[in-house]
Structure formats: structure tokens, C-alpha cells
Amino acid sequence: MKLTQGCFSFLPDLSDEQITKQVQYCLSKGWAVNIEFTDDPHPRNTYWEMWGLPMFDLADAAGVMMELAECRRVYGDRYIRVSGFDSSHGWESVRISFLVNRPAKEAEFELVRQEMAVRSVRYTTVHRQPRPASS
């Protein structure tokens, strides 16, 4: 199951060249670029782990790409995303975030329906371990 999350999620995966251009765009706007990774890509999990510190004061995307390569080397089997944080007054929030790495075998989710009292229904997204290739 191809996970869709963040910007460009319905496009094919970005190439490194495209990632570089997006990062350069963030830097040109003065946003701090972050690299984050996780093995739990559940949509409610907003707390991904950070790779190093947020990158302020960079001029060129090559620095971010260097860190990304290093992060992929260590956590290549996990989801990695890049986000741009705008610290300017009034925004003070993440302005862009997109996946830059996904594991070979992706996570699977299932929608579980639960019948409650007075005919109300509760839905839960459950994270399933990927099934073995044979099934």
C-alpha cells in the first residue's frame, strides 16, 4: 500500500533532483528545513523523530541533501520526510512537508468499524504489519 502523506502525495515519488529544488525553494523563503523519520507512519502520529537539528541559515540545498543521504544510509528502511518550518511572525508553523523515502515493504492500514450504542458507528484506522509476500 503506497502511503500518501504531506505535499505531492498523489504524484510519483520525487527524484533527488526534484527534492533539491523543493528544498531550495524552502531555503529561498527563509524556512528552516528539517529531516524526520519514523517507522510508524500512522496519520495520527505527528511526532516523527528528527534527524539532527533543524537547518537554519543554509544558502544552498546541497547541505540538506548531504544530511538526507546520511539519514537514508542509516534509516533507509523507514519513512523519511522533509519539512520546512516558517518562523516568521504570524505563521510560526510548518509550511511544507513531503515524503522523501519509503521502505521497500510499506505499512498497511485497515479501517475497523465498531458498532456502538444507539446505532452509532466508530471508525478506527489500524496499523497492520505488512503481510508476507506469499499471501
Add this chain to the structure above:
Amino acid sequence: MLDVPHTTTIEVNEVPTAFDLRKEAEAAGITETLHQLEQELIGLKPVKQRVRQIASLLLIERIRQRAGLVSSAPTLHMSFTGNPGTGKTTVALRMAKILHGLGFVRRGQVISVTRDDLVGQYIGHTAPKTKEILKKAMGGVLFIDEAYYLHRPDNERDYGQEAIEILLQVMENQREDLVVILAGYGERMTSFFASNPGFRSRIAHHIEFPDYSEAELLYIAELMLRERGYRFSAAARESFERYIVLRRTQPFFSNARSVRNAVDRIRLRQADRLVSDLDRMLEIADLETIDPSDVLASRVFSGGAGSEQATGSKCP
């Protein structure tokens, strides 16, 4: 059958066969930068020559690229060696401008660092620090002042070596992203390169900055005064010539920097002289002119070796 003339099809991406060198150079802004270099920096003949050579190579390389000829990204790392006050930092800043104008660095920012910015205090502190700086310098020029302090041969547990290793790796692998310029005093740089053989060969341009001659130092002083809106009287100029001759033989002489300090002190003395007599009318000429007494009051004339230090102004 229609007779369609095939000659009308024009290739959109046609490679130009002739290049207007003057236009190319002006578009890249190097004529202007080189002119500035020639005008504002006094002396330094070998340095200017080398900088011009590098700029020419880069220009030709860029044209070759557009013409579709074989071109390889040239190694641009440099090392500037020379005595104190010979203009290494100034030239490094100019160099960044030239490289940026020619498109050999993408952003053109100069990150100026010393040992403190690269080397950490404890284990595991150095690598993130060095990488942080490298990331900031990407797409621009990393200027490492007094690079020999990175290497501390007397201390085995020094983390400088770690910074050097990371630096060397990036210098080699990301040549198109980053230009590193090392600067430092001649002898110490030589021993630094001797202890890190990989460093020397990874740097393509070793540029030596010569000391200034007495005439050049005088010219520098006059230029500095003019920038600040002062000028020597004829007699003061003559006494400053003597000042330079004496100052050069004394310890802690650092070329243009010593001259700058001397000029600052001369301005102090001139102001003091003007203020000492409150009852007179000042004219514009009085404000502008440096008298010989302002120069001759210097301890260099009476004291001799180390006298400048005694006045409290350190000349490293």
C-alpha cells in the same frame, strides 16, 4: 508531390560557433571585479596575476561548456599564505565574487571560520559542528583563517584531526558544491601541509602573498587617509616615509595592518592637537591636514623595538 525545402528547419538548441569574449567576460562581471582588484589593492603582483589566470580559466571553461567541448569542473580549492596584513582575507572575499560571477559557486556566500567553529570540546562534538559549518557553506566559499590551528601535533587527544578528515572528504566528494580557501602565515602553513599530506594535493592553487614594499605601504597609508577625508602635508608625508622605514625593522610589524593602526593613531594625535587650543578658529584645511608633528610624536621614532606595544595598541 510538394517540394518542401528542407533547409528551413532550424535546430533550436544550436551550439554557437563563435563567442564574443568581451561580452562573455562582462556578462560574468569579472572585468569589473578584476578592475576593482587592480584599483583597490596595492602591490601583490603575483597574487593578482594568479587570480587573473584563474578567472580566465574559469571563463574559458564556461565557454567550452556551452560550446559542447570536453570540460571538467576545475578543482578550485585554494591556499593563501603570507605574512600578517598582506591582504589574504580581502582577496578571499574578492575571489568568492569572481567564482560566483562565473557560476562556479551557486550562491556566492562566504563563510569565514577559525578553529573554534570547526573543532569541538569533547568526543562526538566535532563532527556535528564541522558538518553544520559545511552545510552553511554549501554553494559558496568556506574561508578557514589560520588553518594550521586545526592540527595540534603536541596533543594526541585533540579533535582537530577529526575536523580535518571530514573537511577533506567533503572537499573531494562535493567539489561542485563548495570551494575551500585556507589562509595563514607562510611557515606555519608549510608545516601544517607537511603533517597532512592529503591536504596539500587536494588544493589546486597555492598562492603566496608577498610583503609590501615601502613605497606601497606609503601609498596604502595615503589611500586610507583619503578614504577617511584626510591628507598628509608635504612634510608629514616625508616623515611618514621615515616612520615606515623604522617601523618595518621593529617586531610585530604586520604590513598593511600596521599602517592602518598607525593612521588611526595619527588621527588621534591630530584631533588632540586641534582640541588643545580652544581659542582658535578652525578651517576646513586644518581638519583635513596631517602635520608632521602628528607623525613624529610616534614612539617608533624614540623608542625602538616593541615601542608600539607599550602604547597599548597591539600589533599581532
